[in-house]
Amino acid sequence: MMFLSVGVRFEANVEALNMVETAGNYGKHRRVPYLVEEDGKLKTVYVPALSGESLAHAYQEHLVMEALSLNLPVCEDCKRHEFYKSMDEIHLAPKLFLSDTVFEEVFQDIPSITTGTLKLLEEELQKVKKGKNPKEERIKQLEKYIELIRNFRESSNPRDLFVQNKSLAAQLVGDFMIKKKVLDLSPYKIEEIIIKNCVIEDIGGFMYAASPPVRRSSAFQVSYALPVKSVALFATSEPQLHARHAQMDASSKKGNASEQMIYYVETGTALYGFTFNLDLNAIGVSAITSESILDKDEIKSRREAALKALFRMLSSAQFGAKLSRFFPVGGITEVAVAVTEHPFVVTSPIYDDYIARTEKRLKVLKSLGEKYLFTVATGEKVPEEALNEAMNYLREQGAF
Amino acid sequence: MVPLTFFLKVTLRPTGVIALRALPQSKMRTALRYVPPTTIVGAIAYPLLHIAGNRAETVYDKKKFKSAAEEVLNLFDWVTVKTTGKPRLYGALLKINTVYRGKVQSAVTSFPFAVMYGTNDATITAVYLINEEELAGSTYRLEDIKRAAWGITRLGSRESVVSVEDVETGRTDIVETDVTETPYAFLFKGLEVSGKGTLQSVVDWRSGIGDYSKAERMVMFYPEESVRVQGRLRIARVGEEVIVLAP
Numbered sequence: 001m002m003f004l005s006v007g008v009r010f011e012a013n014v015e016a017l018n019m020v021e022t023a024g025n026y027g028k029h030r031r032v033p034y035l036v037e038e039d040g041k042l043k044t045v046y047v048p049a050l051s052g053e054s055l056a057h058a059y060q061e062h063l064v065m066e067a068l069s070l071n072l073p074v075c076e077d078c079k080r081h082e083f084y085k086s087m088d089e090i091h092l093a094p095k096l097f098l099s100d101t102v103f104e105e106v107f108q109d110i111p112s113i114t115t116g117t118l119k120l121l122e123e124e125l126q127k128v129k130k131g132k133n134p135k136e137e138r139i140k141q142l143e144k145y146i147e148l149i150r151n152f153r154e155s156s157n158p159r160d161l162f163v164q165n166k167s168l169a170a171q172l173v174g175d176f177m178i179k180k181k182v183l184d185l186s187p188y189k190i191e192e193i194i195i196k197n198c199v200i201e202d203i204g205g206f207m208y209a210a211s212p213p214v215r216r217s218s219a220f221q222v223s224y225a226l227p228v229k230s231v232a233l234f235a236t237s238e239p240q241l242h243a244r245h246a247q248m249d250a251s252s253k254k255g256n257a258s259e260q261m262i263y264y265v266e267t268g269t270a271l272y273g274f275t276f277n278l279d280l281n282a283i284g285v286s287a288i289t290s291e292s293i294l295d296k297d298e299i300k301s302r303r304e305a306a307l308k309a310l311f312r313m314l315s316s317a318q319f320g321a322k323l324s325r326f327f328p329v330g331g332i333t334e335v336a337v338a339v340t341e342h343p344f345v346v347t348s349p350i351y352d353d354y355i356a357r358t359e360k361r362l363k364v365l366k367s368l369g370e371k372y373l374f375t376v377a378t379g380e381k382v383p384e385e386a387l388n389e390a391m392n393y394l395r396e397q398g399a400f
Numbered sequence: 401m402v403p404l405t406f407f408l409k410v411t412l413r414p415t416g417v418i419a420l421r422a423l424p425q426s427k428m429r430t431a432l433r434y435v436p437p438t439t440i441v442g443a444i445a446y447p448l449l450h451i452a453g454n455r456a457e458t459v460y461d462k463k464k465f466k467s468a469a470e471e472v473l474n475l476f477d478w479v480t481v482k483t484t485g486k487p488r489l490y491g492a493l494l495k496i497n498t499v500y501r502g503k504v505q506s507a508v509t510s511f512p513f514a515v516m517y518g519t520n521d522a523t524i525t526a527v528y529l530i531n532e533e534e535l536a537g538s539t540y541r542l543e544d545i546k547r548a549a550w551g552i553t554r555l556g557s558r559e560s561v562v563s564v565e566d567v568e569t570g571r572t573d574i575v576e577t578d579v580t581e582t583p584y585a586f587l588f589k590g591l592e593v594s595g596k597g598t599l600q601s602v603v604d605w606r607s608g609i610g611d612y613s614k615a616e617r618m619v620m621f622y623p624e625e626s627v628r629v630q631g632r633l634r635i636a637r638v639g640e641e642v643i644v645l646a647p
Binding site: 001003005032033034035036037042044049051052053056187188212213214215216217218221222223224226229232274275277279281282285286287288289290342343344345346347348350351357358361364365368370 | 518554
């Protein structure tokens with residue numbers, strides 16, 4: 001059993017890593033209140049921040065790349081970095097026909113499934129046609145579904161047919177086979193299908209909000225990245241004025257075209273700290289039955305991808321937004337990594353004593369008979385060395 | 401002789417924000433300012449189940465589904481929490497976000513959370529009174545509960561990462577009294593309170609935490625510092641402090 005917890009400090013000067021909204025031509029940086037207590041009264045100073053969601057999104061983007069490089073499955077949505085996470089029947093449907101094994105299990109009785117679906121489609125078509133204002137578009141769509149399901153019934157390779165018509169097939173399967181219970185999928189089966197087809201949803205969790213609802217918590221957790229407390233009041237969020245210009249010829253009337261567009265980007269400057277936890281034991285294991293859904297080798301490969309993605313994210317500083325024009329000046333300054341047998345969280349690096357506190361707390365675990373690794377990169381050691389040490393330790397322990 | 405009750409007093413340091421989603425929610429999401437008892441139970445349930453090798457988070461039973469934390473619920477006689485500092489509720493975006501690629505029709509606001517970040521170090525201290533009879537009948541040992549306390553990783557939603565800074569254990573007896581002082585949250589029912597605090601309606605964890613939709617609610621008083629409480633009280637001393645139990 002293995003649990004990884006990482007505290008990260010990074011310096012970011014003039015960054016726009018997490019923008020939240022625009023008001024006209026003004027792009028706002030995410031900010032959070034910093035509470036200052038004076039004479040029993042609470043004052044608030046707003047400081048720049050990065051949300052856990054933003055960091056989690058970046059991590060999952062790296063996870064997509066690492067998973068693909070290890071030939072692990074990633075669903076179409078996640079490949080595009082659109083982390084819908086099988087939120088409903090339509091987004092679940094493509095996973096039913098992406099692999100032979102899942103397809104054969106789910107579509108065992110094609111004659112019965114197609115008969116049931118055709119009946120539903122024809123009823124729906126009649127209903128639409130008899131309606132007061134029959135919608136042509138809907139009629140055409142239903143006719144396409146009927147054609148597809150008839151071809152599906154006759155096809156010598158039905159899975160290929162669905163794959164070739166992926167978008168239409170996903171709508172048909174989602175709306176008429178899963179939603180109307182022609183395919184009776186249990187929560188266990190839904191979880192298994194999703195996990196087998198997508199590493200990102202296995203590690204990053206999902207919420208299938210249909211019937212029956214199935215949820216899987218993310219195996220990783222990320223805190224907000226907040227300015228380190230001792231220097232938080234020096235953190236700034238400052239609007240920077242920018243302008244785009246266009247050449248105008250003499251015949252253009254003034255005011256007819258925008259020869260100049262001004263806009264503001266609110267940039268932040270701070271020394272940030274955040275915590276990242278990864279529960280390696282959750283990967284590839286059912287959150288319903290506790291049984292392994294995948295074989296040992298695949299679980300190990302997925303763990304490797306999860307660790308490499310974290311390594312890559314921190315080492316490359318590829319997280320947050322607007323990197324193409326506001327890549328922050330600075331970089332990772334400190335990293336503290338704890339690997340334990342059961343959950344344990346390093347003290348947040350927003351506190352200056354976080355390394356000493358973590359070390360002290362880990363000694364308690366030792367007194368409880370638990371093995372651990374704790375490594376830090378603060379001075380001469382670079383973050384990559386500390387992360388590498390943790391990965392080597394996990395490899396020795398047989399985690400991957 | 402009545403055996404003394406075993407307690408755990410767990411000091412938690414937040415990573416700045418604690419996102420505690422209040423239910424039920426509409427498009428306008430809301431957050432709780434203080435940690436409800438259900439979250440305290442959920443927080444220790446995760447490492448406890450981890451120790452047992454139980455990865456289940458949802459249990460499906462006769463087409464009903466509930467949280468796996470329900471499995472360890474009976475191990476606790478009472479849970480409560482103390483908060484130092486005054487959390488502030490904050491949500492950056494309060495306008496409705498609109499459609500994404502014309503497909504997603506739902507509109508949501510940003511998630512508000514309780515901010516515990518500032519010049520003073522805010523801490524949350526959770527107290528668990530253990531039902532040792534139930535513990536003896538379970539697969540867990542007292543050592544597992546202690547280790548689980550050190551393994552609390554978050555409170556509420558996934559960005560609410562916390563670190564456990566201290567775990568104090570001991571035994572206490574439950575006594576009756578008419579007046580006491582406590583910094584810990586207590587059930588606000590038939591009591592007279594002197595001092596500052598906040599009332600918060602929370603799910604009554606004793607009625608089950610598997611399914612919130614039909615769960616009973618209770619009103620808890622969360623003291624700002626320490627408050628004086630009068631009434632027919634059942635209290636327990638945990639270290640140097642006192643907690644007030646449900647009547």
